[in-house]
Amino acid sequence: MSSTAIGMIETKGFVAALAAADAMVKAANVTITDRQEVGDGLIAVVISGEVGAVKAATEAGAETASQVGELVSVHVIPRPHAELGNHFDVSAK
Amino acid sequence: MSTSLDLRAVIADVVREVVADLAGPTTAAHAAPPYAAAPAPPAVAAVSAPSQSTAGVAGSEHVSPPQLRERVEAVRITDDTDLDRFARHLLALFENPKNRQDLKAGRLRFRLEGGTTTVTAHDRPAQRIDTGAVTERQVKAAAESGRRLILGRRAVLTPLARERARALGVPIEKER
Numbered sequence: 001m002s003s004t005a006i007g008m009i010e011t012k013g014f015v016a017a018l019a020a021a022d023a024m025v026k027a028a029n030v031t032i033t034d035r036q037e038v039g040d041g042l043i044a045v046v047i048s049g050e051v052g053a054v055k056a057a058t059e060a061g062a063e064t065a066s067q068v069g070e071l072v073s074v075h076v077i078p079r080p081h082a083e084l085g086n087h088f089d090v091s092a093k
Numbered sequence: 094m095s096t097s098l099d100l101r102a103v104i105a106d107v108v109r110e111v112v113a114d115l116a117g118p119t120t121a122a123h124a125a126p127p128y129a130a131a132p133a134p135p136a137v138a139a140v141s142a143p144s145q146s147t148a149g150v151a152g153s154e155h156v157s158p159p160q161l162r163e164r165v166e167a168v169r170i171t172d173d174t175d176l177d178r179f180a181r182h183l184l185a186l187f188e189n190p191k192n193r194q195d196l197k198a199g200r201l202r203f204r205l206e207g208g209t210t211t212v213t214a215h216d217r218p219a220q221r222i223d224t225g226a227v228t229e230r231q232v233k234a235a236a237e238s239g240r241r242l243i244l245g246r247r248a249v250l251t252p253l254a255r256e257r258a259r260a261l262g263v264p265i266e267k268e269r
Contacts, residue, residue, distance in 0.1 A: 007252075059228055059253045066225035066249070074226065076252040 006033070006090050007054040007076045009061045010044040016069025017043035020061035027060035028053035034089045042072060046090055051078045164195070167206040217241040217264065222248045229253045236261040244268065 007030070011017045021032055030049035037043050047057055058074050065071040084090055170176050186192040186201070195201035220235055223245035232254045235242050241264040244250060250258075250265065258265050 055253045055256075059251050062226035062249060062251045063228050070224075070247075071226050071249050074249055074251050 004048060004080075005051040005054040005076055005078045006080050007047045007049075007058040007061075007074075008044055009058060009065060009074050010042060010072040011065045012041045012043075012070040012072055014041075014043055016065045016071065017045055019068040020065035020071075021045045021047075023064035024057040024061035028057040030054055030057045036089075048090065051076075164201045166201070166203050168203050169206040219243050221245065224248055226251055227254050229257045232258045232261065232263055232265075236263045241266070 007024070009017070009020045009024070011020060017035070021035075024030055024045070024047050025032060028049065030047040030053050032045060033048045034046035035043065036046070045061070047054060047061075049057070054076055058076055062071055062074045080090060168175075168179055170179060186196065192201060218240050219242070220238075220240040221243045222231070224247045227242065227244060227248055227250045229251065232242070236258075242258070244265060244267045246268055248267075250267070255265075257263075
């Protein structure tokens with residue numbers, strides 16, 4: 001689906017990531033598709049859904065993460081290329 | 094009889110003033126005699142005052158001749174000096190009752206020449222955010238208060254906030 005987008009929020013610390021993930025799925029019609037822990041306390045949560053929903057969800061998640069812990073980065077890819085799915089665990093279908 | 098003569102003289106004076114006002118300042122100078130009668134001080138001042146085109150503001154020029162009733166002055170304001178000059182020119186215009194009436198009635202108008210001057214990003218007061226998420230709400234608040242945003246190294250701008258900042262024209266600087 002071309003209107004599908006993926007959103008990513010990276011936090012330092014598990015609690016902030018969990019709080020952000022909860023805020024994201026509550027804020028809009030999105031699904032959590034992946035959770036990456038790269039070490040050093042960095043945890044990334046990946047969501048997917050419609051572009052507007054993903055933008056709204058990352059907005060809410062980022063705000064929550066910065067209140068609870070430390071927010072590292074937020075990003076939205078509106079129309080991810082199909083090739084991404086071959087190498088990353090993002091369901092951008 | 095003397096009262097009817099006085100009345101006639103007053104009516105003649107009033108008609109002369111009205112005609113002078115309608116004809117404009119240049120023809121009024123020829124039409125109306127320079128009298129110092131009390132009943133119509135504005136007309137007297139309009140006739141005796143020098144023409145406002147001699148005010149000599151460097152940043153402004155007349156587009157239409159002063160004989161026309163509706164005038165539009167082109168004003169070029171590029172910096173503080175021009176603005177100051179224009180304000181003084183406006184004061185000089187206001188001392189002339191004819192010009193004052195024209196200004197109040199909208200017959201004398203101004204237009205900016207050479208493009209509009211925009212407020213540069215550095216003229217705005219800055220709001221600094223060091224840590225945490227910079228959300229759409231904060232950008233909207235900054236736009237309403239006319240501020241620019243300075244983000245510290247650990248501040249994170251959300252995609253929605255970035256879009257809103259672009260739409261509202263809020264300058265955002267990110268420190269590296």
